[in-house]
Amino acid sequence: MTMTLHWSPRSPYVRKVMITLHETGLLPEVALQRSVVALHLPPNAAVLADNPLGKIPALVTGDGPALFDSRVICEYLDLRAKAGLFPAEPAARLRQLRWQAMGDGLLEMLLLWRTELLREAGPWQGITSGWQAKVQATMTALETEAQDLAGAPFGIGQIALVCALGQLDFRWNDADWRGHFPQLAGVAAAWQARHSVSATMVQDDQPDAVDVTAGQLRFSAG
Structure with missing residues (x-):
């Protein structure tokens, strides 16, 4: 059974799921569907059909309702693979x-x-x-x-x-x-x-014209 993941190379929450897929060995069982979502854009109809919150990642498993929120998806994958990313102890x-x-x-x-x-x-x-x-x-x-x-x-x-x-x-x-x-x-x-x-580094496939974060975050010594 092939699962489908609403996916974007820019999303760090999607990256959580992608790392989990690698760690559990389940990556070959998942088809990636490029899905564009953003707060300033109209909701993505394809994503809404699987996740009423309109967010990614969303995972269509084929054996029940689609799963959404990276925490839920990652735990589902870990349970499915028995990989131990969520310890039992x-x-x-x-x-x-x-x-x-x-x-x-x-x-x-x-x-x-x-x-x-x-x-x-x-x-x-x-x-x-x-x-x-x-x-x-x-x-x-x-x-x-x-x-x-x-x-x-x-x-x-x-x-x-x-x-x-x-x-x-x-x-x-x-x-x-x-x-x-x-x-x-x-x-x-x-x-x-x-x-x-x-293998899951965030990739910017839609570069922004302006870097609005430059100079906005300054750390002091830890």
């Missing part, structure tokens, strides 16, 4: 879910921040200042936990963080996060050596 599972929450939360802030910068009226400074503080705090916490991240088996938590850090590289590459968080940078370099990570 409670303490290990909670650790992975906590890291996933940090990665997904960091990623959401970065995406919303960029959207705010694109507003014609200009960004709301109170909101962007809050995101600056929260992104800094999250990266500082991850720097503190770098050795734990390195020592734990590669799971959904590390996958989520790969995608969040990849978004920093993709849209905020002048912020020099590696220079400020060297322990985390070392762990991320080890993750990059995995085929599932290196």
Whole structure:
């Protein structure tokens, strides 16, 4: 049975699913359907047919309702393949879910921040200042936990963080996060050596005319 994934090479949440597909060995069972969605565009009718929220990723499994939200899709794939990305042991599972929450939360802030910068009226400074503080705090916490991240088996938590850090590289590459968080940078370099990570780098197939994020995010020492 072939599954179909509403997919975009620009989406970090889609990347979470793609890394999981590589790690579980299920990639050959999935057909990729290029689906364009954006907050400023009308809803994509094909995506809406499978996900009433109009978001990607959305996975059509063929054996039930389509699944959406990267967290749900990744857990489904892990259960299907019995790959252990979501550990069964409670303490290990909670650790992975906590890291996933940090990665997904960091990623959401970065995406919303960029959207705010694109507003014609200009960004709301109170909101962007809050995101600056929260992104800094999250990266500082991850720097503190770098050795734990390195020592734990590669799971959904590390996958989520790969995608969040990849978004920093993709849209905020002048912020020099590696220079400020060297322990985390070392762990991320080890993750990059995995085929599932290196093979799923975000690709910009529809380049933007203006880099609105340049100079907007500045880190202090971790």
